[in-house]
Each structure stands twice: as C-alpha cells, then as structure tokens.
Amino acid sequence: MAVCIAVIAKENYPLYIRSTPTENELKFHYMVHTSLDVVDEKISAMGKALVDQRELYLGLLYPTEDYKLCRYGYVTNSKVKFVMVVDSSNTALRDNEIRSMFRKLHNSYTDVMCNPFYNPGDRIQSRAFDNMVTSMMIQVC
Amino acid sequence: MEGLTLSDAEQKYYSDLFSYCDIESTKKVVVNGRVLELFRAAQLPNDVVLQIMELCGATRLGYFGRSQFYIALKLVAVAQSGFPLRVESINTVKDLPLPRFVASKNEQESRHAASYSSDSENQGSYSGVIPPPPGRGQVKKGSVSHDTVQPRTSADAQEPASPVVSPQQSPPTSPHTWRKHSRHPSGGNSERPLAGPGPFWSPFGEAQSGSSAGDAVWSGHSPPPPQENWVSFADTPPTSTLLTMHPASVQDQTTVRTVASATTAIEIRRQSSSYDDPWKITDEQRQYYVNQFKTIQPDLNGFIPGSAAKEFFTKSKLPILELSHIWELSDFDKDGALTLDEFCAAFHLVVARKNGYDLPEKLPESLMPKLIDLEDSADVGDQPGEVGYSGSPAEAPPSKSPSMPSLNQTWPELNQSSEDTAIVHPVPIRMTPSKIHMQEMELKRTGSDHTNPTSPLLVKPSDLLEENKINSSVKFASGNTVDGYSSSDSFTSDPEQIGSNVTRQRSHSGTSPDNTAPPPPPPRPQPSHSRSSSLDMNRTFTVTTGQQQAGVVAHPPAVPPRPQPSQAPGPAVHRPVDADGLITHTSTSPQQIPEQPNFADFSQFEVFAASNVNDEQDDEAEKHPEVLPAEKASDPASSLRVAKTDSKTEEKTAASAPANVSKGTTPLAPPPKPVRRRLKSEDELRPEVDEHTQKTGVLAAVLASQPSIPRSVGKDKKAIQASIRRNKETNTVLARLNSELQQQLKDVLEERISLEVQLEQLRPFSHL
Numbered sequence: 001m002a003v004c005i006a007v008i009a010k011e012n013y014p015l016y017i018r019s020t021p022t023e024n025e026l027k028f029h030y031m032v033h034t035s036l037d038v039v040d041e042k043i044s045a046m047g048k049a050l051v052d053q054r055e056l057y058l059g060l061l062y063p064t065e066d067y068k069l070c071r072y073g074y075v076t077n078s079k080v081k082f083v084m085v086v087d088s089s090n091t092a093l094r095d096n097e098i099r100s101m102f103r104k105l106h107n108s109y110t111d112v113m114c115n116p117f118y119n120p121g122d123r124i125q126s127r128a129f130d131n132m133v134t135s136m137m138i139q140v141c
Numbered sequence: 142m143e144g145l146t147l148s149d150a151e152q153k154y155y156s157d158l159f160s161y162c163d164i165e166s167t168k169k170v171v172v173n174g175r176v177l178e179l180f181r182a183a184q185l186p187n188d189v190v191l192q193i194m195e196l197c198g199a200t201r202l203g204y205f206g207r208s209q210f211y212i213a214l215k216l217v218a219v220a221q222s223g224f225p226l227r228v229e230s231i232n233t234v235k236d237l238p239l240p241r242f243v244a245s246k247n248e249q250e251s252r253h254a255a256s257y258s259s260d261s262e263n264q265g266s267y268s269g270v271i272p273p274p275p276g277r278g279q280v281k282k283g284s285v286s287h288d289t290v291q292p293r294t295s296a297d298a299q300e301p302a303s304p305v306v307s308p309q310q311s312p313p314t315s316p317h318t319w320r321k322h323s324r325h326p327s328g329g330n331s332e333r334p335l336a337g338p339g340p341f342w343s344p345f346g347e348a349q350s351g352s353s354a355g356d357a358v359w360s361g362h363s364p365p366p367p368q369e370n371w372v373s374f375a376d377t378p379p380t381s382t383l384l385t386m387h388p389a390s391v392q393d394q395t396t397v398r399t400v401a402s403a404t405t406a407i408e409i410r411r412q413s414s415s416y417d418d419p420w421k422i423t424d425e426q427r428q429y430y431v432n433q434f435k436t437i438q439p440d441l442n443g444f445i446p447g448s449a450a451k452e453f454f455t456k457s458k459l460p461i462l463e464l465s466h467i468w469e470l471s472d473f474d475k476d477g478a479l480t481l482d483e484f485c486a487a488f489h490l491v492v493a494r495k496n497g498y499d500l501p502e503k504l505p506e507s508l509m510p511k512l513i514d515l516e517d518s519a520d521v522g523d524q525p526g527e528v529g530y531s532g533s534p535a536e537a538p539p540s541k542s543p544s545m546p547s548l549n550q551t552w553p554e555l556n557q558s559s560e561d562t563a564i565v566h567p568v569p570i571r572m573t574p575s576k577i578h579m580q581e582m583e584l585k586r587t588g589s590d591h592t593n594p595t596s597p598l599l600v601k602p603s604d605l606l607e608e609n610k611i612n613s614s615v616k617f618a619s620g621n622t623v624d625g626y627s628s629s630d631s632f633t634s635d636p637e638q639i640g641s642n643v644t645r646q647r648s649h650s651g652t653s654p655d656n657t658a659p660p661p662p663p664p665r666p667q668p669s670h671s672r673s674s675s676l677d678m679n680r681t682f683t684v685t686t687g688q689q690q691a692g693v694v695a696h697p698p699a700v701p702p703r704p705q706p707s708q709a710p711g712p713a714v715h716r717p718v719d720a721d722g723l724i725t726h727t728s729t730s731p732q733q734i735p736e737q738p739n740f741a742d743f744s745q746f747e748v749f750a751a752s753n754v755n756d757e758q759d760d761e762a763e764k765h766p767e768v769l770p771a772e773k774a775s776d777p778a779s780s781l782r783v784a785k786t787d788s789k790t791e792e793k794t795a796a797s798a799p800a801n802v803s804k805g806t807t808p809l810a811p812p813p814k815p816v817r818r819r820l821k822s823e824d825e826l827r828p829e830v831d832e833h834t835q836k837t838g839v840l841a842a843v844l845a846s847q848p849s850i851p852r853s854v855g856k857d858k859k860a861i862q863a864s865i866r867r868n869k870e871t872n873t874v875l876a877r878l879n880s881e882l883q884q885q886l887k888d889v890l891e892e893r894i895s896l897e898v899q900l901e902q903l904r905p906f907s908h909l
Contacts, residue, residue, distance in 0.1 A: 094904075095904075111475045114472065114475050114476065115465050115468045115477075116447030116448055116450060116451035116468065116477065117451055117461050117464045118465055125462055125465070126465065126466070126469055127466055127469065131502075
C-alpha cells in the first residue's frame with residue numbers, strides 16, 4: 001500500500017507530496033528526500049539517449065531496513081520524479097502493480113499539466129489529482 | 142366588446158396569463174384579485190388601470206371573463222406602449238408588444254421596466270430561455286408569475302446596469318441544492334424559469350429581469366452582441382439572484398430558439414417544468430456560449446487552445462484555482478484544448494460559479510460533451526458514455542451550429558445503455574479448440590445475447606487460476622449454463638439451479654438462460670413438476686444429450702428417452718468424452734440440467750451410476766489435478782477451465798450426477814417427497830459438486846440404465862422408499878466425492894503456496 005506519494009520537480013523541490021496520515025509524515029518526507037539521491041544516480045547512470053517508458057520506471061530504490069517500506073521511483077522525460085513509498089508488510093505488491101500505479105500517476109500528472117491554469121512549477125492543487133492519489137493510497141491498503 | 146384580434150403570440154400569452162389568474166380553474170372568469178395584481182404589475186398608473194378595466198367591460202360585468210381579460214391585457218400593452226387608451230386601439234394598434242408585467246414589490250422594478258423598454262432589443266436573446274424552474278412544482282403559468290419572481294430578482298441582483306437575467310429568476314427551484322445563497326427566489330413562482338447565468342445575462346444586457354414582460358419584449362429581438370456582453374460580464378460581479386442554473390430549459394423539448402415568441406417561451410416554460418437539472422444549459426445560454434466561442438475560434442468544430450481559453454476565463458475574475466478546477470472538469474478529453482462542447486461546459490461552470498454555485502466534483506451529465514468526433518473520442522475513453530458520442534444528437538440541434546447536438550437527454554440514456562452493456566464484458570478465455578468450436582456453435586445457435594456474459598468469453602480466467610479449481614470450474618460452468626450455452630464447461634443444470642447455487646457468479650448471465658438457451662428447453666416450471674412425466678423426459682434428455690455430446694447444444698425438449706442403452710454406454714460415454722476433453726459432459730449437462738427440473742427420482746439412478754462411474758472417474762480425476770496445475774501455469778484460463786472441469790467433471794460426475802439430480806429436484810419445490818428435500822439439502826451442501834455438468838452426464842447414464850421412474854402416483858409409496866434408498870446412496874457417494882475433492886483442494890492449495898513462495902524468492906531480484 002502506498003503510504004506516501006510525492007511528485008518532485010526537476011529542480012528537486014516537491015510539487016506534491018502526500019502521505020497517509022497515520023504515520024508521521026515528516027519521516028516520509030525524509031525518505032522521499034533521501035530517495036532523490038538514488039533517483040538522480042539512476043538517471044544519470046542510465047543512457048542519456050534512450051529514455052523510454054521502461055526506463056522511466058526506476059524500480060525499487062532501496063529497501064528499507066525496518067518495517068519493509070519500499071521506495072519506488074519513476075522519472076518522466078522532463079525529469080519530474082515520482083517517488084512512492086510503499087508499505088510491503090501486507091501482500092507484497094508486484095512490480096507490475098507498482099508500474100501501473102506510476103502510470104496512473106503519470107497520466108494524472110499530464111492531465112494537470114494540460115490545464116492552462118496550472119503553471120509548471122506550482123504546487124499541484126488539482127482536485128482530480130488529489131482524488132486519484134487518494135484512491136491509490138486507499139486501494140492498496 | 143369589439144372583436145379582438147390577437148396574434149398568435151398574444152393569444153398564447155394571454156391565455157397563459159388568463160390561466161394564471163384563473164386560480165379557481167373556472168376557465169371562464171378570473172379572479173379579480175389576481176387580475177388586479179397583474180395590472181398593478183403592469184406598472185401603469187391607477188387611473189389607467191381603472192380605465193382599462195372599464196374599457197374591457199369588467200366593471201360593467203363585474204368580473205373578468207376571458208374576453209374581458211384579453212382585452213384588458215391588450216389595453217395594458219397599449220398603455221405601456223404609450224398609446225392612448227381607446228377601445229379601438231386594441232385592434233388598431235399594430236405590432237403591439239406584449240404587455241409587460243413587473244413585480245410590484247420592488248423598487249427596482251421600475252428600473253427593470255425601464256430597462257425592459259430600453260433594452261427590449263436584448264430580450265431576444267432570452268427568447269428561448271424560459272425554462273420554468275421545475276423544482277418548485279409550480280404551475281407553470283403565465284408570465285404573471287414573474288411578478289413574484291421579479292421582486293426576488295430585483296432584490297438580489299441588481300446591477301442597475303445589467304438587469305441580469307430576466308428569466309433567471311425563475312429557476313429558484315432547480316438549483317436548490319446549488320444555491321448557496323438564499324438569494325434565489327424562493328420557489329414560489331418558479332414557474333418562470335429563467336434560467337440563465339446571471340452574469341451572463343447581464344451582458345445580454347439589461348432588460349432582462351425576468352418578467353413576463355420579457356416575453357413581450359423578447360418577441361422579435363435579436364440577441365445582443367456578445368462582445369459587449371462579455372465585457373460587462375467581466376465587470377459584473379456575480380449577480381446573486383439569478384439562478385444561473387437554469388433549470389430545465391427546454392432544450393431538448395422545444396426548439397425554441399432564437400427570438401422566441403412569447404408563445405414559445407411559454408411553451409418552454411411549461412415543458413421544462415418537469416425537468417430539474419440545475420446544470421442544464423438553456424438554448425439562450427448555449428447560443429451565447431457559441432457566440433463567444435466563435436470570437437475565439439471561428440471554426441465551431443475546432444478547438445480553443447488552452448492559452449486562449451485561459452485568458453478568456455481569466456476575465457471572469459474567478460480565482461485561478463477555481464478556474465483550474467473548472468478546466469479540469471470541462472476538458473473532457475484532457476487535450477489541453479476546448480471543443481465547443483467543452484467550452485460551453487466550462488463557460489457554464491464559470492457562470493454558475495459566479496452566481497455562487499459550488500463547483501461540482503465531477504462534471505454533471507448535462508454538461509458532458511455530447512458530440513465528440515470519433516477521432517476525439519479516442520481520448521475520451523474513460524467517459525462512461527462513449528456510446529453517446531459520435532452523433533449522439535438525438536434531437537434536432539436547436540442551435541444554428543450543426544455540430545451542436547441537442548443537449549443532455551441523449552447523454553443519460555446513452556450512459557444507461559452503455560452501462561448495461563458494460564456489465565457484460567467479455568473476459569478473454571482461452572478454450573481448447575473443440576471447446577471453442579462448440580461454443581461457437583452454441584453461439585450461433587443461440588444467436589441471441591451477444592452481450593451474454595455467460596458466453597464462453599465470460600469465463601474469467603482469473604477465477605480458475607486463483608480460486609479453488611473446483612469453484613472456478615463450477616463457476617465457469619454455471620456461467621455458461623446460465624447462458625444457455627451448452628458449452629462444454631457449463632454443466633449447471635438449470636439456470637435456476639445455478640442461480641441458487643453458490644457459484645452463481647454471473648448474475649447477469651442469469652437472464653440469459655431463458656433468453657439464450659435455445660438448446661435447452663426453457664426450464665420447466667419447477668414447482669409444478671411431478672415426478673412422472675417430467676422426470677422421465679428430463680432423464681431422457683440428459684441421457685440423450687449425454688450420448689450426443691459435443692456439439693449437441695440444443696436438444697429439443699421432446700427427445701425421446703433412451704433408457705437402457707444409455708446407461709451402459711453412460712460410463713463409457715463419459716470416458717471417451719473425458720478423453721476428448723470432457724466437452725461432452727459439460728455440453729450435455731447444461732442442456733440436461735435445464736431440461737430436468739425434476740431430478741427427484743433420477744437421483745437414485747444417478748447414485749448407482751455415479752457409484753459406478755465414480756470409481757472410474759476418480760482415477761482420471763486424480764490424474765487431472767496434476768495436469769491442471771501445469772495447465773494453469775501455461776494455458777489461458779479457459780483451457781484450464783476446460784481441463785479442470787473435465788477432470789473435475791470426471792471426479793464429480795458421479796457426485797454431480799446425483800447432485801445434479803438433486804439439483805434438479807431442488808427446483809421442484811413442491812415435490813412432496815422428503816427424498817427430494819434431502820437431495821436438495823444435499824445439493825446445497827455441495828454447491829461445488831453441483832456445478833459440474835459432468836455429473837449430469839453421469840446422471841444421464843445412470844438414469845438411462847435405470848428403468849423409467851414410476852410415474853403414477855399409485856406407486857408413490859414404493860417409489861418413495863426407493864428414492865429414499867437412492868438418496869441415501871447418493872448421499873454417501875456425494876460425501877465421498879466431497880472428501881476427495883477437498884483433498885484435491887488441499888493439494889492444489891499447497892502447490893499454490895509453494896509457487897508463491899518461489900515467486901517471492903525470485904522477486905527481490907527483479908528490482909535490481
């Protein structure tokens with residue numbers, strides 16, 4: 001279950017970060033922040049040229065020690081990063097499911113981008129995006 | 142009085158007013174009080190009113206008959222137009238506008254009146270908009286209702302410069318829910334639906350404060366130039382009163398467009414009263430939106446790019462966040478550009494917002510773009526009503542633009558239909574060739590219900606894979622049988638039986654059995670069966686079908702029974718059938734099952750046969766489970782299913798046979814025999830077992846072998862005893878089967894667990 005979902009802009013500041021309220025959110029924020037390094041490392045290591053969908057998905061960034069919190073990364077072609085912290089204590093999510101979740105995130109993100117009233121770089125305040133994220137965080141739980 | 146010639150518009154208008162005043166429904170005489178009120182609303186000096194009354198003869202008669210009333214109205218119009226009141230003037234004055242009645246309570250009425258007169262030209266734009274606010278159950282009577290409406294409107298909205306929306310006041314009803322402010326006129330006279338976005342209409346200019354006078358003024362006026370309206374729109378703070386959400390304007394109902402005559406307006410009013418959709422776009426509004434669209438993008442089929450739309454809507458001075466939300470709602474295909482429909486929806490939402498209505502969380506149906514080109518609709522995939530797209534205009538497009546479909550109505554209908562059909566989503570299943578063939582045959586035969594969920598397509602592979610094999614196979618079978626396809630897998634006897642069974646997964650398929658089951662005869666009315674005839678026939682059918690196997694999907698009910706010969710070959714039949722893939726079992730079973738509502742007596746036979754067959758089949762069954770997991774891994778669900786069902790079929794044939802039989806009996810509610818009941822209970826206990834059609838095959842075999850069940854009631858006693866015996870035997874057999882199946886289930890689960898463990902072990906590597 002996704003306990004935290006974050007959208008990080010190209011300049012590495014968060015456009016959107018949301019976590020399930022149960023846990024202390026700061027901790028998730030911190031985890032996301034640390035994941036950014038890993039993400040950067042991955043995308044720099046990746047081939048410069050070919051950035052296709054597959055490589056947009058970065059996979060498990062690194063497993064966590066304690067309560068099995070896994071972080072997954074996903075980067076778009078415009079270097080907007082999605083980081084998802086997933087609680088894998090219950091059924092471990094398959095890779096495909098994570099991918100599909102990222103895909104949904106990406107789609108919603110592009111919908112937000114399409115909105116002419118949204119200035120890139122603003123925090124994402126779209127209700128539709130919120131709803132989608134909420135559904136993702138709840139459904140997996 | 143002199144003969145009064147009225148134009149059509151006037152006629153209509155007057156009759157409306159008359160009916161308005163005719164609260165006693167006498168149809169002859171109007172209440173004086175109302176009339177006086179009306180006249181007062183006309184804003185004529187009192188002496189003029191008196192004069193009118195005198196002229197029309199009311200004072201003479203003491204009451205207002207219809208003719209008097211009409212004359213009076215005409216005189217009011219005359220007076221309002223400034224002509225001297227003369228009796229002759231009623232007929233001589235040409236092109237008299239309809240009398241205007243303004244609410245008397247409001248000081249602003251005078252303003253309105255003034256604006257009316259001044260901006261009569263603008264009225265035209267409203268012509269179409271008179272949708273009576275449905276909500277309040279008002280009588281949609283004539284414009285007189287405006288009187289009451291007027292005060293409200295005026296109370297609320299006034300922008301002196303822009304009388305807002307004339308008709309708007311009416312809507313009080315519909316948007317109740319929307320109303321945030323109490324402004325909207327309390328339903329009272331919602332008859333007048335003036336729906337219209339407040340600010341919107343203000344651009345339209347003035348004169349619009351929704352009074353019936355508007356009607357009069359409207360006749361024959363052209364819509365105001367949009368441009369300046371927009372400008373005023375930008376300047377105008379949201380007008381409260383106007384119920385922007387025009388309730389039901391008639392769009393679909395009438396083609397009142399343009400400068401409607403008062404007649405049309407009244408008609409609209411009447412018709413739309415029943416419709417209560419606060420988000421409906423009236424024709425007037427739509428026209429306005431279209432005009433606005435044209436200013437940005439002359440091609441009505443084209444798009445407005447996001448940037449242009451952004452500027453445009455920014456003019457409305459709504460906060461960016463809300464505009465952003467509006468955009469999200471209205472840009473249906475999420476392409477960053479607005480089509481005409483999207484633009485209208487967005488504009489409508491802006492207007493609503495400006496009038497104080499909260500933005501919905503999702504786009505209301507009436508605002509959904511109705512006409513989307515096929516190429517665009519690709520993006521719209523997520524819409525519920527794709528069906529509705531391309532060419533959905535159910536009604537003649539009221540607006541000038543050919544691309545504008547009639548609003549709304551088609552949408553929900555299409556949604557409905559699409560939803561219904563959506564229920565039936567074929568689930569891809571792989572089938573063995575024979576099975577496919579069989580099913581195809583069945584499909585052709587049944588021919589009906591393309592949407593039949595139970596068609597071979599419906600089986601869900603996932604069910605098979607994830608669930609207990611038994612269950613899944615059962616379900617599949619049940620689904621199929623429900624369809625009436627005697628597809629191999631479906632063994633379920635009767636659709637009713639299936640329905641009652643636990644495995645009834647596809648409820649929707651439940652409908653099919655009766656519809657789409659040509660092969661199996663329509664399920665016999667269970668309760669009425671007596672053992673005798675129906676049983677035999679059923680047995681016969683089962684036997685027959687068992688014999689005929691694959692491909693024999695449809696057995697006419699009158700298949701002659703083949704008792705003996707079938708019995709012996711029964712087991713043999715099963716074997717080869719199994720070898721072939723067990724299609725026959727399943728195929729036969731569905732047919733058999735529906736045909737055999739009465740299993741009561743046959744169960745006994747089946748017990749025998751089952752016991753015979755069971756042993757044989759168990760071996761086969763044992764073999765199959767091993768095969769099945771392998772298959773599962775590789776094959777698509779359907780094939781799996783087939784295999785599973787086959788194997789299971791074999792296992793359960795015996796069990797199923799009796800089970801089916803018992804199932805058959807189950808529907809036979811009335812059969813008095815306790816035996817049947819026992820069977821039924823047993824059936825319920827073993828829902829899984831019941832599912833297997835193979836049982837029916839076995840049963841058929843069993844039955845075939847047995848002598849025909851005594852039918853006559855005279856033999857009941859013996860028959861009862863015999864059936865008791867048989868049932869007991871069946872019970873034991875079934876119990877045994879059950880245990881075996883449970884064992885298999887455990888094995889399968891273990892396998893599954895082991896596989897999952899392996900998967901888990903393998904998984905960590907996948908991430909790196």
